[in-house]
Amino acid sequence: xxxxxxxxxxxxxxxxxxxxxxxxxxxxxxxxxxxxxxxxxxxxxxxxxxxxxxxxxxxxxxxxxxxxxxxxxxxxxxxxxxxxxxxxxxxxxxxxxxxxxxxxxxxxxxxxxxxxxxxxxxxxxxxxxxxxxxxxxxxxxxxxxxxxxxxxxxxxxxxxxxxxxxxxxxxxxxxxxxxxxxxxxxxxxxxxxxxxxxxxxxxxxxxxxxxxxxxxxxxxxxxxxxxxxxxxxxxxxxxxxxxxxxxxxxxxxxxxxxxxxxxxxxxxxxxxxxxxxxxxxxxxxxxxxxxxxxxxxxxxxxxxxxxxxxxxxxxxxxxxxxxxxxxxxxxxxxxxxxxxxxxxxxxxxxxxxxxxxxxxxxxxxxxxxxxxxxxxxxxxxxxxxxxxxxxxxxxxxxxxxxxxxxxxxxxxxxxxxxxxxxxxxxxxx
Amino acid sequence: xxxxxxxxxxxxxxxxxxxxxxxxxxxxxxxxxxxxxxxxxxxxxxxxxxxxxxxxxxxxxxxxxxxxxxxxxxxxxxxxxxxxxxxxxxxxxxxxxxxxxxxxxxxxxxxxxxxxxxxxxxxxxxxxxxxxxxxxxxxxxxxxxxxxxxxxxxxxxxxxxxxxxxxxxxxxxxxxxxxxxxxxxxxxxxxxxxxxxxxxxxxxxxxxxxxxxxxxxxxxxxxxxxxxxxxxxxxxxxxxxxxxxxxxxxxxxxxxxxxxxxxxxxxxxxxxxxxxxxxxxxxxxxxxxxxxxxxxxxxxxxx
Numbered sequence: 234x235x236x237x238x239x240x241x242x243x244x245x246x247x248x249x250x251x252x253x254x255x256x257x258x259x260x261x262x263x264x265x266x267x268x269x270x271x272x273x274x275x276x277x278x279x280x281x282x283x284x285x286x287x288x289x290x291x292x293x294x295x296x297x298x299x300x301x302x303x304x305x306x307x308x309x310x311x312x313x314x315x316x317x318x319x320x321x322x323x324x325x326x327x328x329x330x331x332x333x334x335x336x337x338x339x340x341x342x343x344x345x346x347x348x349x350x351x352x353x354x355x356x357x358x359x360x361x362x363x364x365x366x367x368x369x370x371x372x373x374x375x376x377x378x379x380x381x382x383x384x385x386x387x388x389x390x391x392x393x394x395x396x397x398x399x400x401x402x403x404x405x406x407x408x409x410x411x412x413x414x415x416x417x418x419x420x421x422x423x424x425x426x427x428x429x430x431x432x433x434x435x436x437x438x439x440x441x442x443x444x445x446x447x448x449x450x451x452x453x454x455x456x457x458x459x460x461x462x463x464x465x466x467x468x469x470x471x472x473x474x475x476x477x478x479x480x481x482x483x484x485x486x487x488x489x490x491x492x493x494x495x496x497x498x499x500x501x502x503x504x505x506x507x508x509x510x511x512x513x514x515x516x517x518x519x520x521x522x523x524x525x526x527x528x529x530x531x532x533x534x535x536x537x538x539x540x541x542x543x544x545x546x547x548x549x550x551x552x553x554x555x556x557x558x559x560x561x562x563x564x565x566x567x568x569x570x571x572x573x574x575x576x577x578x579x580x581x582x583x584x585x586x587x588x589x590x591x592x593x594x595x596x597x598x599x600x601x602x603x604x605x606x607x608x609x610x611x612x613x614x615x616x617x618x619x620x621x622x623x624x625x626x627x628x629x630x631x632x633x634x635x636x637x638x639x640x641x642x643x644x645x646x647x648x649x650x651x652x653x654x655x656x657x658x659x660x661x662x
Numbered sequence: 663x664x665x666x667x668x669x670x671x672x673x674x675x676x677x678x679x680x681x682x683x684x685x686x687x688x689x690x691x692x693x694x695x696x697x698x699x700x701x702x703x704x705x706x707x708x709x710x711x712x713x714x715x716x717x718x719x720x721x722x723x724x725x726x727x728x729x730x731x732x733x734x735x736x737x738x739x740x741x742x743x744x745x746x747x748x749x750x751x752x753x754x755x756x757x758x759x760x761x762x763x764x765x766x767x768x769x770x771x772x773x774x775x776x777x778x779x780x781x782x783x784x785x786x787x788x789x790x791x792x793x794x795x796x797x798x799x800x801x802x803x804x805x806x807x808x809x810x811x812x813x814x815x816x817x818x819x820x821x822x823x824x825x826x827x828x829x830x831x832x833x834x835x836x837x838x839x840x841x842x843x844x845x846x847x848x849x850x851x852x853x854x855x856x857x858x859x860x861x862x863x864x865x866x867x868x869x870x871x872x873x874x875x876x877x878x879x880x881x882x883x884x885x886x887x888x889x890x891x892x893x894x895x896x897x898x899x900x901x902x903x904x905x906x907x908x909x910x911x912x913x914x915x916x917x918x919x920x921x922x923x924x925x926x927x928x929x930x931x932x933x934x935x936x937x938x939x940x941x942x943x944x945x946x947x948x949x950x951x952x953x954x955x956x957x958x959x960x961x962x963x964x965x
Binding site for chain 2: 480482483484488493494625628629632636
């Protein structure tokens with residue numbers, strides 16, 4: 234009798250256990266992002282995942298990290314194969330719009346309002362992931378501007394001043410080269426790295442309008458206009474004056490081949506997005522004491538204001554796929570990714586979060602404060618070309634710019650190639 | 663076959679053979695045969711791979727014929743084919759002879775030489791990337807240490823050098839494969855032939871030309887076809903090592919196809935390159951097989 238009772242008990246408990254398993258069925262959300270380096274944004278994301286999973290034990294977030302340049306391709310293929318992750322990172326702008334137009338990205342505007350998240354984000358940053366006022370992605374990591382980081386000790390030893398004009402820059406480069414120090418640490422296999430020089434030169438020559446008009450195809454704007462040709466000429470003058478290290482065209486930014494030169498006293502300057510501050514902090518913290526930054530110098534007689542910046546008000550955008558089956562949880566997770574704890578962690582790691590309140594007061598590090606002031610105080614922030622242009626044209630821009638760096642195309646040829654591609658894309662001929 | 667006539671249809675040998683082959687045939691058709699016409703179909707469209715396709719007829723093909731980068735990639739492929747054939751096969755034979763000659767270190771050396779072939783192309787790519795690194799790389803550091811500053815090159819950044827740097831790494835990867843192939847063939851040559859040659863007073867050099875090489879010839883032609891086809895559709899190491907750059911200097915047809923498809927989001931044009939790559943590879947290897955097999959036949963005695 235007792236035996237029978239235990240048997241029943243056993244069977245019942247097994248059945249109960251099984252049914253509980255059914256009720257507490259796990260929900261899986263996949264999340265893709267590019268933060269493969271330990272430190273910086275990676276902790277913030279993983280911390281948000283931990284806190285979210287603790288509060289919602291039935292949801293599991295499967296995090297996949299993919300290195301920067303591969304990420305863009307992998308996401309694209311996943312989108313084409315209808316196999317996209319539930320939550321994914323992008324840089325907003327043109328590429329994200331391709332996915333939005335294909336109906337791949339969820340319009341999260343109403344959900345953000347409902348969750349009380351909508352007003353948490355910086356409006357100007359939100360614009361980059363919005364179409365017709367509808368929001369398709371929220372900015373998480375960083376307000377970014379490309380700045381010239383430089384080694385203060387090298388500048389002091391050689392009695393160099395921060396160059397404020399292009400001709401002063403050439404002078405500084407000359408002294409550095411005479412002392413066997415490479416002026417700029419640049420790794421240009423990635424192409425977007427060299428693009429920063431070109432974007433600044435175009436801005437300094439022709440002002441922000443030059444690119445805007447060419448991109449929007451208005452007011453006779455053209456990628457073959459004088460600003461682009463002149464910028465190409467200045468760029469090649471920098472190359473001819475040994476601004477860049479030996480082999481820079483094959484060096485990989487993702488492998489830190491540029492920063493290694495900075496770390497080993499072989500290069501003095503480094504034009505890079507302000508995220509570099511966080512990267513260097515994670516890689517080589519002692520160096521930060523010998524590091525400062527200035528804004529890319531102006532050009533005598535150019536139309537662009539030398540305080541204009543190239544960058545983005547929000548760096549990494551997180552979007553939710555249209556085919557995600559648990560959008561409610563995904564939005565809740567984005568809340569964790571953009572709450573006060575996340576903001577604090579980002580700041581501690583050298584990022585300026587484009588969300589949250591009193592960010593200004595939270596930043597205590599003097600260097601980061603001046604970064605923040607530079608980014609938020611600039612009149613015009615030019616968005617990266619490769620994010621504002623549609624992917625096809627962005628690639629042509631990157632390819633022609635790399636060819637300019639290699640002295641394999643004349644500025645005139647590069648500008649014409651870009652303009653022809655733009656004309657074909659817009660069906661103008 | 664007469665004796666089998668009493669069997670029901672499903673037990674006849676032909677049917678059995680077909681049934682055993684069917685699964686492999688199915689996947690071959692699905693993943694190898696079917697994509698060929700499908701790619702041609704896509705090559706008639708302007709398509710970003712995600713959104714709507716729009717039919718543009720032969721526009722992509724017209725563009726391909728006038729595309730200097732494609733011709734450059736084709737030229738690079740031909741260079742890769744020629745250098746691969748001229749170095750990988752002789753080196754493979756030389757190493758195979760060395761390792762079948764049984765001196766003290768052969769066992770250890772065999773393992774050492776095969777290692778590159780065991781590594782994944784991505785690992786090899788990363789390895790050579792660090793060897794070729796312009797400032798801190800093994801190669802330039804070594805040249806600096808021995809004082810040959812004039813030999814220091816920008817191995818992967820100089821458009822005139824990069825293709826050869828990359829081909830060198832490709833050779834490093836594939837020579838062990840041909841070495842293994844030739845070693846297997848060498849073991850099959852009866853030792854009596856060499857003994858007879860020795861008795862007749864032939865030098866080892868003469869023995870190589872009159873015994874080893876003729877008996878190795880079928881393997882050599884097979885290896886050459888493998889090398890030819892492999893070089894024409896080569897992709898992985900180039901993709902990791904130089905990405906076809908800088909500015910297409912080391913571009914191959916396959917890397918160019920990849921870039922146009924997945925970086926420029928032009929699936930239609932990418933498919934056009936893919937079909938062109940397939941056609942060129944198919945025709946060239948057919949011609950090659952025809953030419954070499956006729957030679958074998960004329961040689962008379964096939965073993």
